[in-house]
Amino acid sequence: MAGNEAEALFGGAFLLTSAGQVPLVTAESLSGDQRAYFTAMRQFTEREVIPNIERLEKKDLALLRDLLRKAGDLGLLLAEIPEAYGGLQLDVTTAMLMSEATSLFGSWSVTVGCHTGIGTLPIVHFGTEAQKKKYLPRLATAEWIAAYALTEPTSGSDALGAKTSARLSPDGSFYSLSGAKQFITNAGIADVFVVFAKVDGDKFTGFIVERSAPGLTVGPEEHKMGIRGSSTCPLFFEDCQVPVENVLGEIGKGHRIAFNILNLGRLKLGVGSVGGSRNMLGEALRYVRERRQFGQALIEFPLIREKLARSAAAIHALESMAYRTTGMIDERIGAESGADRPGRVMQAVEEYSIEASILKVMGSETLSGVVDEALQMHGGYGYIEGYHVERAYRDVRINRLYEGTNEINRMLITGMLLKRVSKGQLLLGDALAALEQPLPSFDDPLAHQRTAAAQLKRVGWMVLKLAIERFGPELESRQEVLAAAADVISEAFAVDSAVARTLQVAPENELRRALVNLYVFEALPRAVVRARTAICCSAEGEALATALSQLEGLARIHPIDPAAEREVVVEAMLGAGGYPFGN
Ligand SMILES: Cc1cc2nc3c(=O)[nH]c(=O)nc-3n(C[C@H](O)[C@H](O)[C@H](O)COP(=O)(O)OP(=O)(O)OC[C@H]3O[C@@H](n4cnc5c(N)ncnc54)[C@H](O)[C@@H]3O)c2cc1C
Numbered sequence: 001m002a003g004n005e006a007e008a009l010f011g012g013a014f015l016l017t018s019a020g021q022v023p024l025v026t027a028e029s030l031s032g033d034q035r036a037y038f039t040a041m042r043q044f045t046e047r048e049v050i051p052n053i054e055r056l057e058k059k060d061l062a063l064l065r066d067l068l069r070k071a072g073d074l075g076l077l078l079a080e081i082p083e084a085y086g087g088l089q090l091d092v093t094t095a096m097l098m099s100e101a102t103s104l105f106g107s108w109s110v111t112v113g114c115h116t117g118i119g120t121l122p123i124v125h126f127g128t129e130a131q132k133k134k135y136l137p138r139l140a141t142a143e144w145i146a147a148y149a150l151t152e153p154t155s156g157s158d159a160l161g162a163k164t165s166a167r168l169s170p171d172g173s174f175y176s177l178s179g180a181k182q183f184i185t186n187a188g189i190a191d192v193f194v195v196f197a198k199v200d201g202d203k204f205t206g207f208i209v210e211r212s213a214p215g216l217t218v219g220p221e222e223h224k225m226g227i228r229g230s231s232t233c234p235l236f237f238e239d240c241q242v243p244v245e246n247v248l249g250e251i252g253k254g255h256r257i258a259f260n261i262l263n264l265g266r267l268k269l270g271v272g273s274v275g276g277s278r279n280m281l282g283e284a285l286r287y288v289r290e291r292r293q294f295g296q297a298l299i300e301f302p303l304i305r306e307k308l309a310r311s312a313a314a315i316h317a318l319e320s321m322a323y324r325t326t327g328m329i330d331e332r333i334g335a336e337s338g339a340d341r342p343g344r345v346m347q348a349v350e351e352y353s354i355e356a357s358i359l360k361v362m363g364s365e366t367l368s369g370v371v372d373e374a375l376q377m378h379g380g381y382g383y384i385e386g387y388h389v390e391r392a393y394r395d396v397r398i399n400r401l402y403e404g405t406n407e408i409n410r411m412l413i414t415g416m417l418l419k420r421v422s423k424g425q426l427l428l429g430d431a432l433a434a435l436e437q438p439l440p441s442f443d444d445p446l447a448h449q450r451t452a453a454a455q456l457k458r459v460g461w462m463v464l465k466l467a468i469e470r471f472g473p474e475l476e477s478r479q480e481v482l483a484a485a486a487d488v489i490s491e492a493f494a495v496d497s498a499v500a501r502t503l504q505v506a507p508e509n510e511l512r513r514a515l516v517n518l519y520v521f522e523a524l525p526r527a528v529v530r531a532r533t534a535i536c537c538s539a540e541g542e543a544l545a546t547a548l549s550q551l552e553g554l555a556r557i558h559p560i561d562p563a564a565e566r567e568v569v570v571e572a573m574l575g576a577g578g579y580p581f582g583n
Contacts, residue, residue, distance in 0.1 A: 009332060011352045012417055012426050015460060015489070018440065019453040019496045020503040025093060025327020027319055027581055028505045034094045038583045041076050041101035049108045056107055056229030057391075059221060064111060064229065065145065065189045072142030077116050081124060082342060085136035089337060092345065093326040096271040097583060103275035106395030107229030113272065114185040115139070118265050119146025122194045122206060125342045126249040126257050131208060135192060147190035149181040149209075149235055150258055156182075157408050159196075159258060160204055164237060166197040174244060175199070175207065177215070177237040183402075187218050188231030195235070196254050206248035206257045215240030226394030260346050263353045265403040267329075270359025271322045273367040276396065277315045280367075282578030283388055284308065284374035289574075291379075298377065299574070302563065307373045309566035312579055313518035318359075318366045319581070320497035325355040354416045357409040358490045364399035364406060371396050411479060413486035418464070418475065428468075431461045445507045448558035449499045452520045455554045456492035459531045462554070463488055466538040466547055484534035491527040495520055511580060514568040517560045528555040 013022075030038075048067055049056075055063055071077055079095040081087020099116070102109040120139045123131055123146075138144040155161035164179025177197050184193070193209045193216075209216060219234035249257050285308060288298035298304045332348035333341070349356065375382035375389045382389045400406045420426045435458055442450045463485045471478050498519055502512045528551060535547045572580040 009328070010425065012354050012420055014355075014493050014496050015417075015457050016426065016431060019450045019499040020446075022500075024320075024324045024497070024500055024504060025330070026323055026501045026505060027583065028501075029327075030093070030097070030323070030583060034091075034097055035583055037079070037090065037094050038097040038101045040074070041071075041098045042104070044071055044074065044076055045102055045104045045108060049105055053105060053229065053391075056105075059228070059231075061188050061231055064231070065142075067108075068111065068115060068142040068145060068189075071112070072140065077112070077142055078140050080116060080121060081136050081140045082132075082339075083337065084339075085132050086140040087136065089341060091330045092267075092333065092349075093323065093330055096268060096322070096326050099268045100271050100275035100583075103272045104279055105229065106276070106392065106398075107227045109272055109276070110185060110227050110230045110398075111189075113265075113268050114148065115142065115146050117268050118148035118261050119186060119190070119192070119194060121264055122148070122248055122257050122261050123208065125260065125346050126206065127208075128245075130245065131248070135208065139192070144191035145186055145189050147184050147186040147193045148261070149184045149187075149193050149195045151182050151184070153180055153182045153234075157405055160255060162196055162198060162204065164195070164197040165201065166199045166205060166207065166242075168199070168244070169241075172244065174241045175247070177207065177209070177240040177242055179237050181235040181237075183222065183232055184235055186231055187233035187235060188221055193235065194248060194257075195237075196258055197237075199251050203252035204254040204258075205251050206254040207242050208246040208248050209240065209242050210246075213240050213242055224398075226391070226397055228394075260350060262403055263349045263356050266356040266360035266409065267325065267349065269399055269403050270318075270356065270363035271326065273359075273363030273399065274315065274319045274322050276392075277311070277318065277367045277370040278579040278582065280371050280374045280389065280392055281308065281311050281315060281573075283392075284311075284377045285573055285578055287389075288377050299570075302566075304377060305570045306562075306566055307377060308573060309514075309518060309569040310522070311370045311373055312569050312573060313515045314366045314369065315579055316512075316515040316581075317494040317498040317519045317523070318363055320501040321355070321359055321362065321494055324497045324501070325352055325359055328352055328355070354413055354420075354489075355493065357404070357412045357416070358486075358493050360403055361406045361409045361413070361486070362490055362494060364396070367396050367399060407479075407483065410483040410486040413489060414464075414482040415476070417489065418468070421464070421468075428461075428465070431457075432465055434458070435461060435465075444503070445513065446499055446503050446516070449495070449513075449516050449520050450503070452524050452557065453492065453496040453499050455556070456488065456495055456524060456527055459527060459551065459554050460485065460489045460492050462547065462550060463531050463534040463538075466535055466543075470538040478537065481534045481537050484530040484537075487530040488527045488534070491523045491530075495523050510568055511572045514565040517565050518562060518569065521557065521560055521562060521565075524555065524557050 078088040079090040082089045102112045166175040195207045195209045199205045215238045217236040222232045291298045329348045333344045371392045421428045467481050
């Protein structure tokens with residue numbers, strides 16, 4: 001590997017490298033095996049789950065359990081479990097693809113994602129040998145179902161503010177848990193809960209709690225806006241007895257489990273949003289081809305075509321970020337199996353936690369946008385129960401709330417970046433020196449788009465520099481600046497990924513260039529608006545005037561004809577019957 005490529009193998013490096021400098025994993029480079037796993041899960045979802053949507057939406061939890069069991073028997077839930085405990089321990093990209101393949105039905109996606117992800121992975125990554133032997137083989141086949149209980153009635157985003165307590169029994173054989181957990185996915189069907197409680201009032205600790213534990217009560221199902229086919233209940237602990245051997249990880253180190261597992265959850269949610277968005281775009285296309293108004297099919301109207309093309313461009317950018325990130329994580333983990341592999345997975349995911357939070361935010365918001373436009377294209381019918389899009393509109397809303405709300409994730413994106421800068425892992429000096437240089441010029445079919453990626457990164461560094469200079473350590477509390485900076489950085493990652501992928505796969509391809517052009521044309525001005533907010537909060541007087549004029553220079557955009565680019569995309573979608581690329 002060339003020097004600059006090796007250097008680029010760390011989180012946040014996309015802000016320092018030039019688009020196309022480092023080879024990426026893309027949808028086009030997925031292997032036959034990876035696609036086969038995706039297809040197996042997708043076919044299961046289509047054949048076994050979709051025909052049962054109505055029953056599942058009416059909370060047929062026995063059926064939900066049966067479906068999980070059936071998927072388990074077919075080996076579809078093994079991807080993230082080590083071989084020694086009955087799993088397959090596949091690469092992260094494959095595991096995420098399988099999760100993406102469940103996204104045809106939000107409730108199924110949430111149920112499987114919770115079981116295989118936040119429910120099971122704490123035991124994979126932090127369990128003792130005995131815990132792994134006892135639980136993982138059963139979770140692998142869904143003989144037992146898993147859930148993850150962090151949130152409490154009075155602590156959601158502030159997860160460490162949990163009040164559930166754990167007290168060691170006088171004979172030292174068990175802990176007594178007292179308190180309540182709120183909004184626990186899979187609670188109505190789970191056999192095993194990963195629960196967080198404070199030992200001696202302040203030592204935040206993970207526990208494995210079995211459903212049969214004395215003192216545990218599962219409360220009634222919540223009546224939710226969406227994902228109604230999934231189970232969500234509160235849990236109540238009244239001196240609930242948990243054997244000491246069920247302490248997960250070290251006493252007082254529960255935050256390591258909770259936050260590392262959430263990083264994986266964010267990744268899963270981001271990649272899953274790619275599949276959900278593609279599905280809904282396909283649904284919208286089918287509808288607008290059939291529905292006629294003013295004597296013609298809706299698809300003939302330019303405003304409908306614009307919606308389709310903009311959605312496709314946003315999905316293309318998200319898809320590019322998603323597999324790029326899982327690919328970087330796999331590269332960092334390395335191909336070797338072995339007992340230390342789960343540890344390497346955890347470290348690699350932590351390394352790319354900035355990218356995971358970006359994917360969570362952009363994935364959930366892209367999906368929300370695509371579904372919203374799909375509903376709009378359905379007109380009044382989109383508002384009526386029974387249409388997939390009506391259910392999807394309600395289902396996708398949750399994604400902006402859990403796995404850390406999007407506000408919390410925005411603050412994490414900038415916060416983690418600043419931490420790396422202060423530790424010298426991301427060399428601010430190098431980036432700032434580049435700010436003084438003229439923008440790079442490229443000589444290839446994607447030259448303008450590559451320049452736009454460079455502009456966005458410079459805008460990102462400029463915003464960070466001003467904010468650090470103005471606020472220093474106080475920056476942590478300037479949430480509006482942190483969030484605006486996060487939006488600029490996220491758009492930089494999106495544009496960089498879409499451009500780099502196209503450069504790598506087919507720079508001359510008209511469709512791919514059109515997708516990138518449409519995305520860049522809106523992303524750059526969007527980021528500039530957010531940058532202006534951050535700058536105006538961070539500078540005043542002459543410094544403000546200088547920064548705004550610098551921003552103006554970086555806001556220049558190569559003009560395109562959006563209507564012409566849109567036609568290229570829509571024609572390709574008509575040929576493909578949906579989003580033009582698939583797994
Ligand atoms: C259907 C569903 C399933 C769920 N599944 C699970 C599960 O399986 N396990 C589990 O443990 N939890 C689960 N949750 C809980 C979920 O993770 C929380 O709802 C989420 O973390 C937000 O917490 P909260 O609801 O208490 O909102 P709050 O934390 O009260 O937040 C309310 C609003 O304030 C904002 N806010 C909060 N703090 C700040 C801050 N510091 N700065 C700026 N803004 C802030 C938030 O972004 C949000 O907009 C689930 C929730 C739902 C609805």
